[in-house]
Amino acid sequence: MYVGCETKASDVKEMTKTRALVVENTTREVLEIYAKKKLSSADLLALENLNKDLDKNTDLNKKAEIARKLSAKWYDLGFPAIAGAYAEMLAEWFPTPEAWSIAGTTFGQAIPQKEDVKVREFAAAHAITAFENAISLAPEDWTNKLNLALVLTEVPPQDNPMKGVKMLLDLDANYPDNARILFHLGRLAIQTGQFEKAVLRLEKSLKLDNNQPQIYCLLERAYRETSISDLAEKAAEKCRNSIK
Structure with a gap:
């Protein structure tokens, strides 16, 4: 038993070290080099001109406006990790909760790119x-805590894989009637096969906020897995209508 635990701890340390090296060796500049190979001449020229303006300007307000344009441009081109890096630049220059939240949310859009480990880990x-920076500046804002928890559930720390889930449960305890928190707890319950819990959480979320068309697709699955066929059919119809 002891040997098994020791091996597991060693594996975790090695995976954590590997993940850290991936992040350390990945920078915005590296991501841009690879991304630019996929861009048109017109887009490359637009980015080059913006970067020249960014480098030559010394006024921080003007630099911030250019960085904002670069972030938007990269996002529109389909590279949210690079867009997030420019949003992060803005937050470092003007550190407000909103700026850090925008940076975090933008990086978060790149996390589903599971086929590219470097981009995913970097983001x-x-x-x-x-x-974390947004939370430190505005600890009363639960939305940043929720978004942090969601990132940690998508890319769990190797040494604490349940950290994100625990954060969500703590948020639910502190904000028991929060539709968004319940929605994500219900979604995670489906992912882990806890379908009865999913039904309870999703139904409560919908009762608190009935303007959640995407919730019906989750409810359909939860109802079918718990053999509530009539409600599953109704949810399925609403799910289809929501994605038309």
Whole structure:
């Protein structure tokens, strides 16, 4: 038993070290090099001109406006991790809760890119830092805590894989009638096969906020897995209508 635990701890340390190296060796500049290979000449020229303006300007307000344009441009081109890096630049220059929240949310859009480990790990690490900074500046704002928890559930720390889930449960305890928190707890319950819990959480979320069309697709699955066929059919119809 002891040997098994020791091996597991060693594996965790090695995976954590590998993840740290991936993040350390990935920078905005590195991501841009690879991304630019996929861009048109017109887009490359637009980015080059913006970067020249960014480098030559010394006025921080003007630099911030250019960085904002670069972030928007990269986001529109489909590279949210790079867009997040420019949003992070803005937050470092003008550190407000809103700026850090925008940076974290932008990085978060890159996390679903599971096929690219470097981008995913880079985005997750920077999203976590951004949301932590936002929380430190505005500890009363639960939305940043929720977003941080969601990042941690998507890319769990190797040494504490349940950290994100525990954060969500703590948020639910502190904000028991929060539709968004309940929605995500219900979604995670489905992912882990806890379908009865999913039904309870999603139904409560919907009762608190009935303007959640995407929730019906989750409810359909939860109802079917708990053999509530009539409600599953109704949820399925509403799910289809929500994605038309």
